Amino acid sequence: MKVHTALSIAGSDCSGGAGIQADLKTMTMQGVYAMSAITALTAQNTTGVRAIQEVSPEFLGQQLDAIFEDITPDAVKIGMVASGELIHVIAEKLRQYGAVNVVLDPVMVATSGAPLLKTDAVQALTEELFPLALLVTPNIPEAELLSGLTIHTEEDMLRAAESIGNRYDCAVLLKGGHRVNEANDLLYRQGTVQWFRGERIWTENTHGTGCTLSSTIAANLAKGFSLAESVERAKAYLTGALKAGLDLGKGSGPLAHFYGLTNA
């Protein structure tokens, strides 16, 4: 049996809604063999992040060597990477192994408000990882920080995506989940613009939407779909997983990755 493979480099969410756990569920549901290199353990649930324990740069490097020396991923998703030292190891290893189809979710702050990236690591992220990424997927607050612009309207989204894409020479999917009434995402690459318009689902349970979107895109790139097709498929999967209406936990609950399964 031949299968496509994808790797998530991200933090662990012990409550299963975001991070590595969301990515592995997502990639598996997309029919891709999923692997993980863990950057940090978090003690968190639907109400917030209680503690973070980073792995050492050496150990992250060992995980990446173990994976790339044996099973080459057809795509790589990068999520929470808290420090400059870890970012440096990832950049070095991705270059060493010639990683392809890299989707970078520049995770900075959890939905609950907890910081997941040290402020002095933003520069390392943009200088070392952005150039290796096929696609970067900021949400609105992240895009504001990266572009230095304020985003209220769709025109503002376009200006910010252009600014980030042109500055760092990568494709940008600016996610609109933080806007009121809408859930429209904007793909900007090399001067071209494409909107992915989605139905807004009225729910508090959006823990892990960004992780799920980026890992679905990576899984579909691994299967050979184009960037635009992968974004389209990711948006459809995410909308279905939100719409299924899973209601777990006391805070912002996780998504129903298994929504399409008949035995669920």
Ligand SMILES: Nc1ncnc2c1ncn2[C@@H]1O[C@H](COP(=O)(O)OP(=O)(O)OP(=O)(O)O)[C@@H](O)[C@H]1O
């Ligand atoms: N209530 C919603 N209904 C429909 N789609 C949504 C909703 N909230 C977010 N999305 C979609 O989810 C994806 C992730 O967007 P969002 O802006 O929430 O990213 P994020 O803030 O990085 O996610 P996370 O909550 O994991 O940090 C986008 O495709 C966005 O349009």
Ligand SMILES: Cc1ncc(COP(=O)(O)O)c(N)n1
């Ligand atoms: C390990 C990890 N990675 C990413 C997120 C962001 O997801 P969200 O913004 O939905 O909390 C998180 N909370 N935890």
